[in-house]
Amino acid sequence: MTIFLATLAGWLNRRQLDVINYLHAENEILKEQLEKKDVKLALSNTQRRKLAKCGKKLGRKGLMQYASIVTPDRILYWHRKLVALKYTAKRKIQTDRQKEMETIREFCIKFAEENASWGYGRIQGALSNLGYEVSETTVGNILRAAGIPPSEERMKKSTWKQFVRSHMATMCVADFLTTEVWTMRGLVRYHTLFVMNLAKRKVQIAQISCQMNGQVMAQVARNLTDSEDGFLDKMEYFVCDNDPLFTNEFCETLETSGVKVIKTRVATPEQNGYAERFVKSLKEECLDRMIFFGERSLRKAINEYVEHYHHERNHQGLDNLIPFPxxxxxxxxxxxxxxxxxxxxxxxxxxxxxxxxxxxxx
Structure with missing residues (x-):
């Protein structure tokens, strides 16, 4: 019986050693792969603490034999540092004034980013309206620390987002989307052109056709700029991408009616984000979940969705309200x-x- 137990203990020790050797080899291979790709391990304090705690039990000799991710000296250094921090770490005591300054700092940055023409004095006044009394010097220090230049420089660097927001009441955006429709000739690709009024989120389907060309687009431009019921009435800007279907004649018709055409840069769909968002919503909520047989079924689905979009769908961009309830x-x-x-x-x-x-x- 004694011989059997001794044999079993020896077998278990060898088994454990085999497992350790395998894990050691596996860690070395992973380390080589990371070094080959020039990737450095970014360990969190929790991970360092775990290695330091386990490494302390092995001691330097054990770490020399089994450690592969980091050196034994580094693990022991972490252990000493964690022990030292236990007694030397300083507690951050935040007073009411410090908490208030954090709020003031957030408002200063917010006001400066949203209002390019606001100087230090104007921001100081806006803070005073909210019940926060600070000096202009404090406002200037906060903005400089955040890397925000004075108003004179900010006004020279107006962003596209600021431009869109400031002209939203007189701006329309447009885009195309395509849908495959089953017909007597098989699958046919239909193009849908829509125009959206940004301020009201009002959408008009300008054209649905499988044969889009310059003549069709010229007629669409005349319809949009009609003096009586044109969708672009009282609009100043028309934003679209560089699709060839937005022909020179189409753009000239709009320009003649007093609507400036702004084409976004190539491969930058985010500049026409409102239109892209409508395309995504229309496809995900409606078109991608249906099979269309004939143009009539496509028109019905799109018109039904536009009605739903206007009168029944909540819009996150409008504080979760319905545009025309x-x-x-x-x-x-x-x-x-x-x-x-x-x-x-x-x-x-x-x-x-x-x-x-x-x-x-x-």
Whole structure:
């Protein structure tokens, strides 16, 4: 029995050593791969603490034999440093004034970034309106520390985002999207051109066709700039990408009507982000979830979605409000909840009916 136990113990020790040797070899291979790709390990304090705690038990001799990620001296250094920090680390005591200065700093940066013409004095006044009293020097120090230049320099570097936000009431954006439709000739690609009023998030489908060319686009431009019911009436800017379908004749027609055409840079879809967002929403919520047989079915789906987009869909960019809600609805908690469906339940909208109307109807 004694011989058996001794044999079993020896076998277990060899088994454990084999496991350790395998893990050691595996770590060395991983380390070589990282060094080959010139990647350095970025260990967190938690990971360092774990290695230091385990390495302390092995001692220097054990670390020399098994450590492969870092050197034994480095692990022991971490251990000494962690022990020292236990007794020398300083606690940060934040007073009420320090907390208030953090808030003031955030507002200073926010005001400067959103208002290029605001100088130190104007920002100081805005802070005073909110109940924070600081000097102009303090405002200047905060902005310089954040790398924000004075108002004179900021006004020279107006960003595209600032331009769009300041002209949103008189700006429209446009884009194309394509959809494959089954016809008698097989799959046919249809182009849909839409125009969006940024301030109101109002969308108009300008054209749906499988044959887009210069003549069609010229007629679309005349429709958009019609003096009586043109969608671009009272608009000053028309933003689009460099699609060849936005022909010179199309742009000249808009320019003649007083609408300046601004084409975004090539391969920068973020400059037309509002239009790109509408395309994504339309595809994800509607078009990509349907199969179309004929142009009529495509037109019906797109028109239904635009109605849903205007009157029933909440917009995160408008503080989660609906652009053109139905007047007959109520936001109170009285009245029954009604579900309204479009496209067979693909687009749903829930609202409460007016309790007084329900009572009279009953």
């Amino acid at each position: 139905y007047a007959s609805e109520t936001k109170g908690r009285s009245g029954s909840v009604v579900k309204f469906e479009r496209l067979g339940g693909l687009l749903n909208y829930y609202h409460r009916e007016n309790g007084e109307e329900e009572r009279l109807a009953g």
